[in-house]
Amino acid sequence: MKNLISRKSQFFILLMSFSFLITISCGSDKQEKQKDLQTNSKSEAELAEQENIKITLHANDKMQFDKSEIVVYKNQTVTLELIHTGDMPKSSMGHNFVLLDNSVSISTYSKKVLKEKDNEYIWKDSTKTLAYTKMLGGGESTEITFEAPEVGEYDFICSFPGHYSNMKGKFIVK
Ligand SMILES: [Cu+2]
Helix, strand or coil: CHHHHHHHHHHHHHHHHHHHHHHHHHHHHHHHHHHHHCCCCCCHHHHHHCCEEEEEEEECCCCCECCCEEEECCCCEEEEEEEECCCCCHHHHCECCEEECCCCCHHHHHHHHCCCHHHCCCCCCCCCEEEECCCECCCCEEEEEEECCCCEEEEEECCCCCCCCCCEEEEEEC
């Protein structure tokens, strides 16, 4: 009888610790994923080790991006969120994010897309445009995911007519 009880309690203890372990591991997995997407307060080495990186870029009614430099690391999957914090409509203050290939200059690209209103001012050629978002009006936001291009320095712009002179920056892949 004694033996039976102790076996029962042994089993119970084993069961409890097992379910405890499961809870712990699931929890930390979730935290790990969330941590992966947070770029704030992380060292460069930590950021570089991540498979995914999240970038949030804001644009406003004054024709400004809040970042002039974006840094990602090779082989990363980039999630870029663009938020138009203004309230002007897309027709007069549209903003997008366009990542240019190094084979094309900002001025060449911008001139070319002036005629591409139907394509939201995107040059639909994957050798010129590496990634892009849709055009946003005030209060809107969007998110795109793409693989980081080769190590190097690239230009990003808003391709809405006339915006590139103000709305541009460097997209650096380390
Ligand atoms: Cu713009």
